[in-house]
Amino acid sequence: MRLTAISQSNYTGFLLKRPFALLVPALLLSLAACSSTSQTGNNGSASSAGSSGGPAGWAAENRTLSANKNTFVAQVSERHAIPRSHIEQLLATATVDDRVIRLMTPKGSGGRVTRAWQSYRSRFVEPIRLRKGTAFWNANRQTLNRAEQTYGVPAAIVAAIIGVETVYGEQTGSFRVLDTLYTLGFNHPEPNRPEKSQMFRNQLAALLDLDYRDKVDANSTTGSFAGAIGLPQFMPVSIEHYAVDGDNDGHIDLRNSTKDAIMSVANYLAKHGWRAGEPVFAPVTLPAGAASLVDGGLEPSMSWSQLQSRGASLRAGSSGGHWQNGKEIGVIDLRDEVRGSNEYRTATRNFFAITKYNRSYFYAASVADLAYGLASRQRSSGYQVTMPY
Structure with a gap:
């Protein structure tokens, strides 16, 4: 926590x-x-x-x-x-x-503090945690499935948090x-x-x-x-x-x-607000000038209709979800001042739930990205698991 x-x-x-x-x-x-x-x-x-x-x-x-x-x-x-x-x-x-x-x-x-998203992310979404996280998932599959069924939180997210926090207990x-x-x-x-x-x-x-x-x-x-x-x-x-x-x-x-x-x-x-069945990031293509949509808060502050009115669109082949109802989303900025880059994502309430574990956009996005990598490995091994986004 x-x-x-x-x-x-x-x-x-x-x-x-x-x-x-x-x-x-x-x-x-x-x-x-x-x-x-x-x-x-x-x-x-x-x-x-x-x-x-x-x-x-x-x-x-x-x-x-x-x-x-x-x-x-x-x-x-x-x-x-x-x-x-x-x-x-x-x-x-x-x-x-x-x-x-x-x-x-x-x-x-x-x-x-200088913000460096790529440097931060590379500390946690990396081969060792992916390998050990896969082994952890395989060894604890039944419990991870039970946690997901009980609380609605995907196994991948739980496994990723434990990986980011302690490298699976190490x-x-x-x-x-x-x-x-x-x-x-x-x-x-x-x-x-x-x-x-x-x-x-x-x-x-x-x-x-x-x-x-x-x-x-x-x-x-x-x-x-x-x-x-x-x-x-x-x-x-x-x-x-x-x-x-x-x-x-x-x-x-x-x-x-x-x-x-x-x-x-x-x-x-x-x-802390996790919604079962919702992704961490909404499948949205943001308009140019996305920086103006960022408010830096730790709660969703925009509605899908508001974001659409600013030029956002649903990605081709994507489906909607609860995040399209009410103020359920927020645009986040993963800023890398060392490289002079910005990465903008549309975060749902589930992203903001992860920030209650650690009040950092970098932390929550790294958890989500590690979870995506772990879930992808499970799917490549033939398991039908919930993807985090």
């Missing part, structure tokens, strides 16, 4: 890919992954039970937590109904990790998550950006809650230098709200259970 300072689930991916990503400047504290919505049943149950229909993810967890540690303990104890002694015992073992501070310290002058991170979140919550290297430390204190609160309820062992769990965990790199808030017991063993383990990871990614996207 990512953010902008921040929007979460997968803040780690945002950080790791930041040098080339198309970043959204607005600091929207709307993390996508937290603690108190209940989903249902064994195959669809989230790790945390709350009142159905209530706020989920960051909408539920983005609340003020004090930078004073004693006050923080009291607030977390009240919010999650955790004994203060339990919180104090865990925090007593937490240490400031200088490596995390170093990695999270902004580099350079803090000026504008790069899940070795930082102790308790230390990471403690460090960034109380010693963030950007003291002039208090919303960042606030976000990490909320993530730390979620980790403490998960530990108390025996869902995550805060003493031993490791992850990225931003605190993301397991194959899909979920932040603790995402684990609370969107993680799924995919193998029905009564425990959610995103590091060691591939089934849990697959079902959790699909559930996350479904809860």
Whole structure:
């Protein structure tokens, strides 16, 4: 699971890919992954039970937590109904990790980031991930099919996200998550950006809650230098709200259970607006001057009729879909400032659902392109799979 300072689930991916990503400047504290919505049943149950229909993810967890540690303990104890002694015992073992501070310290002058789409894409849509993603799909076909049937998210998209995030579990991170979140919550290297430390204190609160309820062992769990965990790199808030017991063993383990990871990614996207049966990109030919159609947002803002009135047309041989009804599409710009090029695509609501995992056009487009490559390989092997676009 990512953010902008921040929007979460997968803040780690945002950080790791930041040098080339198309970043959204607005600091929207709307993390996508937290603690108190209940989903249902064994195959669809989230790790945390709350009142159905209530706020989920960051909408539920983005609340003020004090930078004073004693006050923080009291607030977390009240919010999650955790004994203060339990919180104090865990925090007593937490240490400031200088490596995390170093990695999270902004580099350079803090000026504008150069956007280089082709360089970014080539890091993820490449032979190793295509090969390992094909092996992952072949080994987990039944679970990927079940995820698609349950949540409507194509197997290719789920496989691609896990590939982009951790190369199918090879790069899940070795930082102790308790230390990471403690460090960034109380010693963030950007003291002039208090919303960042606030976000990490909320993530730390979620980790403490998960530990108390025996869902995550805060003493031993490791992850990225931003605190993301397991194959899909979920932040603790995402684990609370969107993680799924995919193998029905009564425990959610995103590091060691591939089934849990697959079902959790699909559930996350479904809860963030994924529409079953719709492509990530609409089969549209855009007019000259497409740059004027780009608004840079993270929600679809145009209707098909509006886009047609500006000169767009359906590609020959293509069929329409739900994206043609209402404001369901948006034109995105994959800018490469190094090469002096722009690539414009017509994104559907499903593209924007992927940006809730990581608030970057580059990230979401790379996931879609890797998914297309993986699905194409499956089709060439005789399998009838859903193409992402």
